[in-house]
Amino acid sequence: MADFPTTARIVIIGGGVVGTSALYHLAKAGWSDCVLLEKNELTAGSTWHAAGNVPTFSTSWGVMNMQRYSTELYRGLSEAVDYPMNYHVTGSLRLAHSRERMQEFERAKGMGRYQGIDIEMLSPKEAQEMYPFMDLHDLKGVLYDPHDGDIDPSQLTQALAKGARDMGARIERFCPATGIRRDNGEWIVQTDKGDIRCEFVVNAAGYYAQKVGEWFKPFGGRTVPMMVMSHQYMLTDEIPEIEAWCKDTGNHKLPLLRDVDTSYYLRQEKTGLNLGPYERNCKAHWITPDDPFPEDFSFQLYPDDLDRLEWYIEDAMARVPLLGKTGISKVINGPIPYAPDGLPLIGPMPGVPNAFEACVFTFGIAQGGGAGKVLAEWITEGQTEWDMWSCDPRRYTDYTDTDYCIQKGMEVYGHEYAMHFPWHEWPAGRDKRLSPVHDRVKELGGVLGAYNGWERANWFAKPGDDTSEESTHTWNREGPWSARIREECEAVRDACGVLDLPGFTRLWVQGAGADDWLRGFVTGGLAKIGRINLVYVADARGRIVTEFSCIRLEEDSFVLITAATAQWHDGELVRNAVPEGVTVTETTTERDALLVAGPTSREVLAGLTDADLDMGWLTHQHCTVAGQKAFLVRVSFTGELGWEVHAENAAIPAIYEALLAAGAKPFGMYALNSLRIEKGYRAWKGDLSTDYSMLEGGLERFVKFDKPQEFTGKAALLAEKQQGRKKAFVTLIVDANEADAPYMSTLWHDGEIVGETTSGAWGYRVNASVALAMVRADLAVPGTEIEVEIYGERCRAVVQADAPLWDPENERLRG
Template sequence: MADFPTTARVVIIGGGAVGASSLYHLAKAGWTDCVLLEKNELTAGSTWHAAGNVPTFSTSWAIMNMQRYSTELYRGLGEAVDYPMNYHVTGSIRLAHSKERMQEFERAKGMGRYQGMDIEMMSPKEAQDVYPFLELHDLQGVLFDPHDGDIDPSQLTQALAKGARDLGARIERFCPATGVSRENGEWIVHTDKGDIRCEYVVNAAGYYAQRVGEWFKPYGGRTVPMMVMSHQYMLTDEIPEIAEHTKHHDKLPLLRDVDSSYYLRQEKTGLNLGPYERNCKAHWVTPDDPMPSDFSFQLYPDDLERLEWYIEDAMARVPLLGKAGINKVINGPIPYAPDGLPLVGPMPGVPNAFEACVFTFGIAQSGGAGKVLAEWITEGQTEWDMWAVDPRRYTDHTDTDYCVAKGMETYGHEYAMHFPWHSWPAGRDRKLSPVHDRVTAQGGVMGAYNGWERANWFAQPGDDTSEATTQTWNRAGPWEPRIREECEAVRDACGVLDLPGFSRFKVQGPGADDWLRGLVTGALPKVGRVGLLYFADARGRIVTEMSVTRFAEDQFILVTAATAQWHDREWLERHMSNACAFTLEDWTDRMSTLIVTGPKSREVLGAICAADLSLPWLSFQESEIAGDWVALLRVSFAGELGWEIHALNEVMPAIYDAVLAAGARPFGMFALNSLRIEKGYRAWKGDLSTDYSMLEAGLDRFVKLDKPQDFPGKTALQAEKQHGSAKRFVTLRVDAGAADAPYMSTLWQGEQVVGETTSGAWGYRINASVALGMVRADLAEPGTRIEVEIYGERHSAVVQPDQPLWDPQNERLRG
């Protein structure tokens, strides 16, 4: 075809709301040489049958940012692109049936107010004032979000498409992509109308994203972690009382009974009821139910029997619903990632390929997703830390069975509270430690970390380990005395923590030293020593943290968080040239780790190995335990005298047995979290994220601005050093109640928001609640009094000196 584009800078595959938003935001960023391909008409996938709800509510900081941005964009989009929009900002009420739900709402309210939204709590009676048809039985309270509402999904998509076209971008409808190939560093996207050469490709194919993703597997890709759910909602006939109400008032606010698991929205002069039922149904997951080649503008047959309980519950809450007949039932496909959050960001393992797909709430999130995706492509980084939706958060444990099990669990608990002590049961035992059976036999209550099973705590006979006990935000529960005992064992004697799944990379060969030195913000350790390395982006913000063991001048082992495996490997590989003489190998699956720590750890190890245990902190040596090779690193994330034992998987059982026999007591991840917070040690993607610069995070000692090598972020950090940081990292001693501060708890001074927490826990060695956080720089002085908002209640807190609360001089650590 003469007019068909043969080249572009970016090709987007998929013409739903997310694809159109991505094209629009790329064009707004000045990248107008972009093409969107849609196999049918725009909106033909999940977009056309979406309910169109636009909430801002989330307890994820990243998701709330995306959704808040969407609402701000949509309010002015029609005028900005000169396209008619049906966007109703009605507000919404979320009903709470329990104290725990009220606490969740209070947390979301605090986060929302920090982001500038006037979210507020209401009594049930106050909610009835704005929703007069509401029954108040068994309600504790209500969250009111004035920015919530609904939008016409097709109009939204067409408006974004028009805005993109007006800026010079192109949209090719009825033009299915049929595959991709790569040649001379360029992508070639194949279609029936011809090929398009481009620099970047975006998979925005909605519930077809997994099929499109398979095209990239020959170039380093993986199967997209997703499945497809059947979601039904029903529209009623006109309800006279609502018709009359609408003559004199705005539309009713959108109602969500999250404990019963449905939304109820005014639709014209009737109602729209959409449940998320526990007895849900997946589609296209078995050989006798294959995904069709084209499901454009199609629906599944009605299946209302699954919804009976939810319909009856909704009729009891809003009796008007029972007076109306059903006008229409929509039963369509919605894609689900295992955690219910979308995939937005770099496609794992594939150069210049991105994902913007698997959106469960695509209408609400499409505006923010387009912004984030455009930033990833045009700037290589995003304004907000977006790890919550980064495709690299999943690795190689997400096969079909896992995705189906987790997707159905997430759908059936769409409105569930995510309690800090609770582990979801579906999709477990994907990656097991070499000593998994030994750990569980000792009472290990397990949690999944990038698919790896680790003990969170160790139950004793008689302890209640049922899911019901974990339905609390408070620290008290059957785990609490056990965590205390585990922390005390580490404090007074010796503990051992089985820690499988550390991401582990071996870098060796000529030039490895110079390459690594030019990539990190600080210095490298000497041969035989261990150190911490920090990697920054161009803004000086924290990309990741790795420990490094230096075996030789040009031989290093880099160790990082389990969840960071694909993220950190991609960061390293991205900065390697094709001409480099050194190699990078992923050893994550070959080895495992034990943490052996506490004042008696030298005695424990001395009884089972001949290593020189007098070597100082941050030293490394090779030795043998139970006749097998081990690497002993003199470090401890618990902040006590201790070592990490690294060994091959096949020999770890004998080593673990020897450590236990020598007197070490097992401890779990919950205890480790408490121990590390007392020492002020940061955790990745909580305390350490791209929301903060190296200097803001208090990592000045790991920044060497005077070293001759340039490194990413050096210029930005030099400027920040000169002008000062807006925020500073602090440790807070908190006068907490029954709960410790969760991530992103708001910090107050008087009536002014002055910062946020990044993590918090009870410190059993100092017998106090501790929070780590970021505060306005002028308030970072020790002794400053502020308040921490924990689930709606403010608690006094004091900024601590810039040293650990436990063992401030590190005497025990170095002993």
């Protein structure tokens, strides 16, 4: 075809709301040399049958930002692109049946207020005034979001497409991509109409994203972690009472109703109702030979399957009796893609150069606007305004096999509106990565949690302790675990504890020039041979990208250790940056680590090792422990005298048993979290994220402005240093009651929002509730009193001195 494009800067595969939003935002950023390929007509996938609800509610900071942006974009989009759209901002009512649900709502309200969303808590009676057809049985309270509503998905997609075209971007309909290849550092996207050579490719293929993703495997890619669920919603006949209410009140629509404890939404559709349940007895599709993935499912639906919704329909009729007085006019049963945690994949495609993902959206209409913005920033700037780790494709690694994705997708769908309690571990898809002492840890009472697929003990139960899933359904600190966490913290404080910690990401960087490259890669300096230090990587804005423990073995030989969850993020970061001649070898899965900490840890180790245990803090050495080859590192994330014992997997069982026999008490991740927070030690993607600069994060001592090597973010940090930081990292002692401050608890001072917590826990050594936080810089003065909003309750908090709460002079640590 003569006018078919043969080149483009970016090719987007998929023409749903997310693909067109990405095209629109790229064009808006000045990157109009883009082509979107759609195998059928725009919206042919999940978009066309989507219900079109547009909530802002989320307890994920990044997702709330994204959804809030969508609502703001959609309100002005019709006028901005001159395209008519039906967007009804009706507000929504979320119903709470329990105190725990009220606490969740209060948390979301605090986060929403911080982002400028005027979310309110209502009494059931106040909610009934807004929705007079609702029965109030069993209700504790209601969350009202005035910005919620619904939009026509097809109109939204066409509006975004028109806006993109008007700015010079191109859309090719009825033009399926059929494959890709790599040539001379560029992508060739193949279609039946011809090939397109481009710099970047975006997989926005919706429920076909996994099939498209397979094309990238020869170039370093992986199978996209996803599965497909069938979601049904039903439309009723017109209801005269609703029509009369609209005329009498002058309102166009009732607020959208969500009974999240029962698990459905109920929305006015014309003058009828739209009921959409998320049922526990849900159904996955296209997962067996008898139900294969179709070549084309454009504008198609599954057969109705209302039997599995019977209980939900009955419950909804009891809540809104009008529903039981009308008939069903239409049932929509269509495919929706699900990632294992229910959140989308937005960002760099793991392992593949210049390839991105914007796919697997469960709530694509609500998130589409924000997703386009985020994806465009990733491509054009290499960074995003908000930290989007919650949606980054690299949050999953190679444990996400088909079985895992199916189990987790069904679990998430069946618990779509579930509360995510801090002590609760979801049971599906477990035991994907096991430590060498996994069975022994369980035998000792380990209650396990999954960390990048690795099973680690969160706490150790004793006989008679309640370890049921139901026991964890609380936001409060007290539970069967609390006494055990205290005992574990006290063991580390008073004697010696041992924590099995599989999954540390280990990157061995070596080769001529490694030293010079690393000095320019990180913001600070490097340790001497035989020592270890912390190093940080910043982005162009000076914001915190990641943290490494940097072990220097030789002049040009380093081991970079980072969080388990950072495996693909940090691995890619390093591999993409090293120069020719410098190699990166990963030993994450081949080795394990044991944390040995406490004032008697030297005595415990002394009878087991030939190491020099008098070597000082931040040193390392090769040695044997319990007759096994090991690598001993003199660091401790607990803030007590301690070592990390690294060894090959086969050596770990003998070392672990010897440590236990010598008196070390096993402790878990919950105790470690408490111990590290008392020391002010930061955790990745909580306290350390791209929402904060190095200076805001209190990490200026890890920035070496005078070194000859230029490093990313230097100019921005110098400017910030001159102008002054807007926020500052502080430790708070909180007068908390039943619950400690979760991530992103809002901080108040004199009636104004002044910051947020980044993590919080009870400190068992200091006997207080402790929070790490980012606060307005002028308030980061020891003794300043502020308030922390914890599940709706404002609690007094006091800014502490810069030194750690526990062992401020590090005397115990240096031991």
